[in-house]
Amino acid sequence: MTKMSQTASKESFDILVAGAGTAGVCAAIQAARAGASVCLVEKNGIPGGTITAAGIAYPGIFHAWGKQVIAGIGWELVERTRQESRDPLPNLCDTNLNEHWRYQVQIDPVIFAALCDEEFEKAGVTVKYHTMIGAAETAADGVGLTLCGKDGLYPVFARRVIDCTGDANLSKLLGAELRTSDPCQPGTLCVYATGYDPEKLDIDALRTAFEEAAARGEVSCEDTGWSNGFNPHFLFSRGNNSNHISGINAADSAGRTRIEIAGRASLLRLYRFLKKQPGLEKLEFKLNAAECGVRETRTIVGLETVTAEEYAAGKKYKDAVSHAFYPIDLHDAKVGLDKRNLAPGIVPTVPRGALIPRNTRHLLAAGRILSSDRLANSALRVQATCMATGQAAGALAALSVRLGVPAEEIPMPELRRLLEANRAIVP
Structure with a gap:
């Protein structure tokens, strides 16, 4: 691919988000609300990822030990979906629900997707459905990309890019170091x-x-x-x-x-x-689902990596951008389900460094592909955490463009203010 600069491209954006799943939806909305020009690229014709295309329309977990630990744009969309359905939210602060899955929130995927579209338009996000990234190359001032639409290939440019593909596809194109699981957890077709x-x-x-x-x-x-x-x-x-x-x-x-x-x-x-x-x-x-739901493929190698030991201990990272809450939940074809509940009171966190692929420029990653070992990832891959880390990546990208510094150099108070202005809970 010929090196692409901002002036050589037909379309130019501050931020391009690859993937409109649970992470990408929140990343795009957050970045646009922060004043950035945002392009959202999605291979399917519907946003929501596992909620809509894979039929898992019960995101969680937003609450832990009687209080809410994840909120923000993802929770806002979940709340609005229940309101549109005239369906009151359950009492998720009830500590007597026993099984963790009872804290997930059943939602109508059709209404959820339509509300995402409505919010994209309100925030000013340029949405490109039925589109994939065919090539990408880092330049001094950003990333040049070739998009593949139904009518062929065309170039765009973005000053920052966020990989929310779930499979680290954009990160791979940009040469990021990746971890690949072998074997992977099984998929499910609902x-x-x-x-x-x-x-x-x-x-x-x-x-x-x-x-x-x-x-x-x-x-x-x-x-x-x-x-x-x-x-x-x-x-x-x-x-x-x-x-x-x-x-x-x-x-x-x-x-x-x-x-x-x-x-x-x-x-x-x-x-x-x-x-x-x-x-x-x-x-x-x-x-019930247009595609097979995939639990695991590969993850980035970030500036920081969340380990299972750190996750289970509820480590409070100095650069934490969100909470996470779910049991370790590794599906194994031979032994069944390796499920390990968190100890009472433990609420893990996700560090900023887990969203930044090492030895790359202008690239962030969020959702299932954040930097973590396999056991930790089996808990971090769920929808509420993907929403929270997607929103954090969107805020980091917007601030990186605004301040002209790499994401790892953004002052944490600046990041906290932006996230909390959009209802996020920051550790």
Whole structure:
């Protein structure tokens, strides 16, 4: 690619955000609210990432030990979605809800996406759906990029870029050092299963029939969840966030293609089996997710790296930009779920350095790809934390442009003031 300067590009922005998932939405809105010109690039035709495209429309966790620890733009959108739905928020300060998943907030993904679009327009974000980044190169004054739209390639320039792709795709194009997991946690392709009454099913008979079918090679144990046999959770959850698609790193288009095909093949196997079983003759699988939800691919190597030990101890980093709260939650194809709850009172934090890829310029990263070891990342990858770190990256990028200094040199009081002006909770 020919080196691209600001003057050689057809379009120029202060900040370009790659990916309009939970991190990218908040990064773009925050940067635009801070006065920056912002371009948001998204491969799909809808914002929200895992909430909308992958069917996991219950973001969390925003509260810990009876108080709210994550707020800001992401929480604002969640609140507004519930208000539009005329659905009061549950009492998330209730410490008696037991299981961590009860602190997640069910939302309507269609309303959420529409509200994101509304906020982009209000903040002045230039949105480019059905667009991907084809090439990127660092220049003295920013980053030159080639975008790929439906009608072909075209150049843009941004003084700062934020990688919110979930797979570190922009970071890779810019030569950042990355950590790649091998194996990765399995993905999940959500559906909505209907046409039956779960309470009338003979689960023991289903389990026996499933094990016999698995022995014949007609189904895989992972088609219903874990690899150790039939998991009735698939039927009781009506197919939501249940199956597992293992052995594929979906960081690039080739891997993504493999996991999408494998996910649909898994559902087809299961559908053919279940339709033959008593009580499931009228089973239907209805579309709940346009793509396979991916838990893990790769992360950046940042100026700081959050370790599992630091996360579990609730380390308070001097340059902390947000809280995080979720149990360590590593899905493993062989051993099942490695779940480790946080000790009472522990609320981890995320340092600014975990959002800054080392040995790069003009680049920030947020969401699932922030710099962390594998166990810590299994907790940090969730939607509320992605929202918080996305907002922090948007604020850092805007201040970096405004002050003319690298993100790591921005005075923390400046960053705190900007984030708190947008309702964020800063440690």
